[in-house]
Amino acid sequence: MPSSPARHRRADARRSRAAILDAAVQILDARPDAGMETIAATAGVTRQTVYAHFPSREQLLLAVADRITEEVAAAIDATDPQAGPAADALLRLLDASAQTAHRYPALLQKISALPVSPQADHDRHSPITERIGQVIERGRQTGEFDDRLPLGWLVAATVKLAHSASEERQAGRMSSQEAEHALRTSVLRILGAAPEEDGSSRSR
Amino acid sequence: MPSSPARHRRADARRSRAAILDAAVQILDARPDAGMETIAATAGVTRQTVYAHFPSREQLLLAVADRITEEVAAAIDATDPQAGPAADALLRLLDASAQTAHRYPALLQKISALPVSPQADHDRHSPITERIGQVIERGRQTGEFDDRLPLGWLVAATVKLAHSASEERQAGRMSSQEAEHALRTSVLRILGAAPEEDGSSRSR
Structure with a gap:
């Protein structure tokens, strides 16, 4: 298909949207109240272009949230969550998620x-949550996790506990190490898995 | 101490504040976007009086939140959380909290x-959280709950799981009964307590 002015415009729009989100992620984490103007300047576009893509600050923040979610999902996939014992895979997944999320505390x-x-x-x-669900489901099928509680609940509970660990850590009520240990132990307990110490020695 | 005009004014102010909060709890749960005027009318005060107590809608909502928190705390105290096995007490506490909170879903x-x-x-x-902490601490002292995870974490995790159960229920992803069962089972697992079925037969 030959390139057309309309296709060029769409490609340009995609590029400026990506540049705006890149800039927003960087700037808003350092200075959460930075204005749209600062974001526009860093992205190398006009304020008008920012508003054309994101009519409100809230819409920009939601797009930034989706972008961080994608980044977390990519970090999860990089841990090869379908490999090895499910308990180990889930702990790798939680570590990767936390590491990615902790890049953007503010x-x-x-x-x-x-x-x-x-x-x-x-x-x-x-x-x-779909990725967490896949690992938990795999652990139920191999008998590593018990299957008496609904899958959706176990996923929701895992996410909540991960948020709780981040909050305790960010508020300074727990060290990173304490929060990580508490999270791992608690998630494995809810899943009815063996204690973490034994997790890696379990066969599939 | 004889009553003075100033004391009268303070007593009047307390009464109108209470009337406004009563009205706000009722009206805002039925119609979360109801205006300050409707709340004033129901409370039998002027709009000006509402604004004198709560300069913004946000401040009113936060005061309503504190009031619901007090109501939950009173419901917890009514379950006599220091009596009987700690696991039973914690489950009574969670039930009472959920029942109170579920009065105001919107x-x-x-x-x-x-x-x-x-x-x-x-x-x-x-x-x-202080009340939850007291019950968990009691269970750790009697040996019902294990004490390898920090108390603050166990309290935070319990609260998060209770919120998760409410959310699953309110979103229609779980029935009340399913959510209650999942919450009880999960909390007791995290606390390292015996499964719920055996909870009531444990001695102190």
Whole structure:
């Protein structure tokens, strides 16, 4: 298909959208209240272009949230979550998620305060929750995890505990190491898995 | 001490504040976007009086949140949380909290979307988290719960799981019964307690 002016415009629009989101992720984490103007300048576009893509600050923040979600999903995939014992895979997945999320502490705090409906919030996290669900489901099938509680609940509980660990850590109530240990132990307990110490020695 | 005009004014102010909060709890749960005027009318005060107590809608909603927190704390105290096995006491406490919170589904959803700092949110919930902490601490001392994870973490995890159960229930992803069962089972697993079936037969 020959390139057309319309296709060029669409490609340009995609590039400026990506540049704006890159700039927003960087700037808003360092300075959560930075203005659209600063973001535009860093992205090398006009303020008007920022508003053309994101009519409100809230819409920009939601797009930033989706972008961080994608980044977390990619970090999860890089841990090869379908390999090895499910308990180990889940712990790798949680570590990778936490490491990615902890790159943006101030930004995620800002995003979590956005007025989003619970259903929308649930849907926005589906790239992550689906991956967690796949690992837990695999562990149920191999008998590593017990299957008496509904899968959806176990996924929701795992996510909540991961958020709790991040909050305790960010508020300075627990060290990173304490929070990580508490999270791992608690998730494995809820899943009815062997204690972490034994996790790696379990066969598939 | 003889009554003075100033004391009268303070007593009047307390009464109108209470009337406004009563009205706000009722009205905002039925119609979360109801205006300050409707709340004033129901409370039998002027709009001006509402604004004198609560300069912004956000401040009114936070005061409503604190009031619901007090109501939950009173419901917890009514379950006599220091009596009997700690696991039973904790489950009674969670039931009472959920029953109280479920009276205000729409309002709590609105409140949870308020832009409040994590530390402020943590502090606002202290009447509830302190009570949960006391029961868990008692269970650790009697040996019902294991004490390898920090108390603060166990309290935070319990609260998160209770929120998760409410969300699953309110989103229609679980029935009340399923959510209650999943919550009880999960909390007792994290605490390292015996499964619920055996909970009531454990001695102190």
